[in-house]
Amino acid sequence: MAHVKFDHVSKSYPGGHQALTDLSFEIAQGELAFLTGHSGAGKSTLLKLIMLMEKATRGQVLVDGVNLERLAQRQIPYHRRRIGVVFQNHQLLFDRTVFENVALPLRISGYTSRDLERRVRAALDKVGLLSKEKLNPIELSGGEQQRIGIARAVVNKPSLILADEPTGNLDPKLSMEIMKLFEQFNDVGVSVLIASHDLQLISKLKHRVLALGDGKLIGERPSQLEGA
Amino acid sequence: MSATRNQQSKITAQSQWQAYLQHHKLMAVDSLSRLLKSPSSSLMTWLVLAIALSLPMTLYVSLENVKQLSRTWDQTSQMSVYLKEGTLPRFADELTASIQQWPNIVSAQYISPEQALKEFTATTGLTDVIEGLEANPLPGVISVIPDLKTQDAAALEQLEFKLLEQAHVEAVQLDLLWVKRLYQFMDLGQRLVWALAALLGLAVLLIIGNTIRLSIESRKDEIRVVKLVGGTDAFVRRPFLYTGIWFGLGGGLIAWILLSGGLYWLSGPVERLISLYGSDFVLHGLGFTDSLLLIFDGVILGWLGAWLAVSRHLSSIEP
Numbered sequence: 001m002a003h004v005k006f007d008h009v010s011k012s013y014p015g016g017h018q019a020l021t022d023l024s025f026e027i028a029q030g031e032l033a034f035l036t037g038h039s040g041a042g043k044s045t046l047l048k049l050i051m052l053m054e055k056a057t058r059g060q061v062l063v064d065g066v067n068l069e070r071l072a073q074r075q076i077p078y079h080r081r082r083i084g085v086v087f088q089n090h091q092l093l094f095d096r097t098v099f100e101n102v103a104l105p106l107r108i109s110g111y112t113s114r115d116l117e118r119r120v121r122a123a124l125d126k127v128g129l130l131s132k133e134k135l136n137p138i139e140l141s142g143g144e145q146q147r148i149g150i151a152r153a154v155v156n157k158p159s160l161i162l163a164d165e166p167t168g169n170l171d172p173k174l175s176m177e178i179m180k181l182f183e184q185f186n187d188v189g190v191s192v193l194i195a196s197h198d199l200q201l202i203s204k205l206k207h208r209v210l211a212l213g214d215g216k217l218i219g220e221r222p223s224q225l226e227g228a
Numbered sequence: 229m230s231a232t233r234n235q236q237s238k239i240t241a242q243s244q245w246q247a248y249l250q251h252h253k254l255m256a257v258d259s260l261s262r263l264l265k266s267p268s269s270s271l272m273t274w275l276v277l278a279i280a281l282s283l284p285m286t287l288y289v290s291l292e293n294v295k296q297l298s299r300t301w302d303q304t305s306q307m308s309v310y311l312k313e314g315t316l317p318r319f320a321d322e323l324t325a326s327i328q329q330w331p332n333i334v335s336a337q338y339i340s341p342e343q344a345l346k347e348f349t350a351t352t353g354l355t356d357v358i359e360g361l362e363a364n365p366l367p368g369v370i371s372v373i374p375d376l377k378t379q380d381a382a383a384l385e386q387l388e389f390k391l392l393e394q395a396h397v398e399a400v401q402l403d404l405l406w407v408k409r410l411y412q413f414m415d416l417g418q419r420l421v422w423a424l425a426a427l428l429g430l431a432v433l434l435i436i437g438n439t440i441r442l443s444i445e446s447r448k449d450e451i452r453v454v455k456l457v458g459g460t461d462a463f464v465r466r467p468f469l470y471t472g473i474w475f476g477l478g479g480g481l482i483a484w485i486l487l488s489g490g491l492y493w494l495s496g497p498v499e500r501l502i503s504l505y506g507s508d509f510v511l512h513g514l515g516f517t518d519s520l521l522l523i524f525d526g527v528i529l530g531w532l533g534a535w536l537a538v539s540r541h542l543s544s545i546e547p
Binding site for chain 2: 051053074077078079080081085091093095104105107108109110111112113115152156
């Protein structure tokens with residue numbers, strides 16, 4: 001079963017702006033795919049539809065076989081808990097420590113402090129920032145902040161990770177580190193969908209690429225990994 | 229197999245409940261510490277709430293004291309039942325005896341015209357004038373003292389009508405007509421307390437609602453992130469509800485301090501004033517129940533105000 005499936009999805013905003021037009025594609029379980037396109041091509045809208053931050057105007061979005069259109073309003077939080085999101089501007093909260101930032105999804109899901117501490121430390125260790133747990137995120141560099149954002153996205157052990165321009169503000173070396181991190185999660189079976197306009201970086205990695213233009217799928221490069 | 233699964237789900241439910249309690253505790257502490265981080269603005273809000281809460285309570289306490297005071301006066305209120313001219317002393321005595329048998333009558337005493345004239349002469353010293361009169365102008369009077377402990381204005385009125393209906397009765401005068409008026413005023417006062425309490429309760433709701441709205445506004449980013457990582461509405465609401473509760477509790481406590489302090493400050497002069505009237509009146513302060521009620525009202529209003537604000541504004545913040 002496809003992890004994420006878009007079936008003739010269109011999205012238009014009030015005022016007439018057509019963000020996506022008749023879009024169909026699938027992301028398989030355990031697949032890592034890139035989503036490219038110039039800004040305004042509909043990358044963010046696509047991710048928002050998966051997160052149910054927006055609803056499709058036409059067509060259907062399925063995640064784990066569940067038609068998101070049929071999800072009740074009160075089910076939305078539980079849907080989101082199964083997905084890890086990473087943003088370009090990382091969306092960290094500067095009124096609390098790194099630890100509390102990463103712990104937030106666990107507090108929401110209802111973990112007790114003992115379980116929570118173990119998981120937060122494991123996630124921070126994974127992104128190599130265990131030593132910074134007591135700092136305020138504002139004291140960290142851009143690359144470190146992004147890694148904290150990733151730690152927060154994976155702390156709940158989601159089966160799907162969405163990233164919206166995760167390397168937008170970073171230099172090539174840091175960007176590559178971040179991408180390697182996503183590959184590591186993918187290696188243990190997590191599906192990953194990364195929206196990025198950094199074609200140079202994407203071309204170095206041999207994963208599947210979906211190219212969006214004006215809300216339509218205008219090109220696709222299959223994965224060039226061996227055995228894929 | 230199924231046994232293990234059952235056990236697992238039990239443990240999960242239990243730990244979920246623990247986590248829920250933990251989060252409540254965390255939010256309670258966190259929202260209080262946020263309030264204390266900006267002490268001057270929090271104190272301002274607390275004071276405004278305290279004033280709004282203490283005003284109706286002040287009126288209520290005053291009213292309770294007036295009621296208590298009026299109770300001591302009630303006991304001395306007296307009705308004069310004037311008999312028709314020429315009523316024979318025999319009938320007057322009969323009527324007096326029968327009134328005495330009525331329920332809620334402390335005593336009834338007949339004062340004959342001759343007796344009345346004698347008393348009048350003695351107290352006024354107008355002997356010459358009175359001796360010059362051809363006939364005694366004073367009517368016979370039955371002085372009735374009703375037991376008013378359990379009676380209100382309506383009961384007094386009923387008694388008055390009943391007395392008027394008796395044979396030989398010309399007129400009934402409630403010597404303490406003002407007792408009746410006092411009851412009316414207290415009735416009015418009671419309504420005033422309720423109206424004021426409702427209005428100021430609404431004011432408390434609005435004050436807290438507005439404060440919470442600002443707090444929501446300043447934590448917009450946080451709400452967005454929480455919603456994005458799967459926070460339910462209840463989770464998002466929780467810190468703001470606790471903020472409302474803390475505001476209400478603080479306001480209630482300060483209101484209690486203001487009122488108790490005010491009553492203590494007044495008790496000396498009031499007691500001195502009352503003692504001049506020879507009454508054993510004691511200024512009643514806030515009882516334990518009233519104190520609890522005041523603080524509880526604050527908490528409930530705080531919670532409700534926060535709830536209203538959060539329900540109104542939270543849906544507008546979507547990721």
